[in-house]
Amino acid sequence: MKHLICxxxxxxxxxxxxxxxxxKTDSQGRALPVxxxxxxxxxxxxxxxxxxNKTDNEGLHFNAATYSWFDATHxxxxxxxxxxxxxxMKVSPCDTRDLxxxxxQQAWCGASHWRVPSAKELASLLLxxxxxxxxxxxxGFFPHTGRFPYWTADVRxxxxxxxxxxxxxxxxxxxxxxxxxxxxxxxxxxxx
Numbered sequence: 001m002k003h004l005i006c007x008x009x010x011x012x013x014x015x016x017x018x019x020x021x022x023x024k025t026d027s028q029g030r031a032l033p034v035x036x037x038x039x040x041x042x043x044x045x046x047x048x049x050x051x052x053n054k055t056d057n058e059g060l061h062f063n064a065a066t067y068s069w070f071d072a073t074h075x076x077x078x079x080x081x082x083x084x085x086x087x088x089m090k091v092s093p094c095d096t097r098d099l100x101x102x103x104x105q106q107a108w109c110g111a112s113h114w115r116v117p118s119a120k121e122l123a124s125l126l127l128x129x130x131x132x133x134x135x136x137x138x139x140g141f142f143p144h145t146g147r148f149p150y151w152t153a154d155v156r157x158x159x160x161x162x163x164x165x166x167x168x169x170x171x172x173x174x175x176x177x178x179x180x181x182x183x184x185x186x187x188x189x190x191x192x
Contacts (some may be wrong), residue, residue: 004160018127022141023048029110041109042141048192049121052103058085060102063144066183069116069151069165070095076155076163077180096151098185108180111190119152119175120166121189126148135170147171149184 024032024039032039040061042051054063066082080093086102096116103114126136135145146160149167156177158164164177167184178184 010128018138018140022138024141025050025109027109035090040188041111044124047121047124049117049124050190050192051108051125051142052108052114052188053142054187056144058089058091059089060099063146063185065094065185067099067151067186068095068183069155069163069178069180070097071155072097075163078163081181095145099186099188103190109190114186114188114190116151116153116186117189119154119166119168122150122152122187123173125187126168126170126173128173136173137170145170146185149176149178150183151186155180 015174021044023043023045024034024036025041025043026032027040029041038055039053041053043049044051052061055061056063062085064188065084067084068078070077077095079095082094083091084094084099085091100114100116104112108114125142128136128140128141135147138147138159139145140189147170149169152166152168154166156164158177163180165180166175167178
């Protein structure tokens with residue numbers, strides 16, 4: 001019984017911290033009550049960053065979509081080696097640039113400066129809820145985050161001259177370098 005009370009107190013403290021840190025927003029970027037749903041983005045009240053929310057519905061924010069890492073400005077990475085859905089739910093090859101361009105054109109959640117997050121920014125989302133098997137994130141605000149690797153903006157050239165980007169795994173919290181020709185998940189961020 002003592003263990004159960006301890007765990008419930010810890011869970012209550014984590015929920016209070018999450019409510020103080022995260023703010024749900026609608027598609028225009030307006031704040032929503034914590035009990036509201038659905039929501040389009042999540043604002044980090046600590047940093048001011050705005051995060052894309054994923055859904056379990058096929059389409060632009062589908063949580064199972066994958067992207068190859070591609071930076072058109074610097075011509076780094078590999079184009080169109082992922083698999084995602086567009087607004088009409090047509091599945092097609094895609095890359096990180098595709099989602100960024102679309103997010104900025106449509107001004108998701110009132111922002112027009114969406115991008116791939118740095119490893120440090122993405123790692124700021126990590127939260128060990130204490131529940132084995134759950135992704136390491138505040139799932140009440142980021143409900144469709146999988147225990148999978150997500151791209152970051154951190155990039156390097158490998159010893160064989162290939163471009164690699166750092167991925168962060170929301171199952172383990174670990175990072176590793178992955179060739180940009182591979183596909184991984186993506187959560188965009190916008191700066192204030």
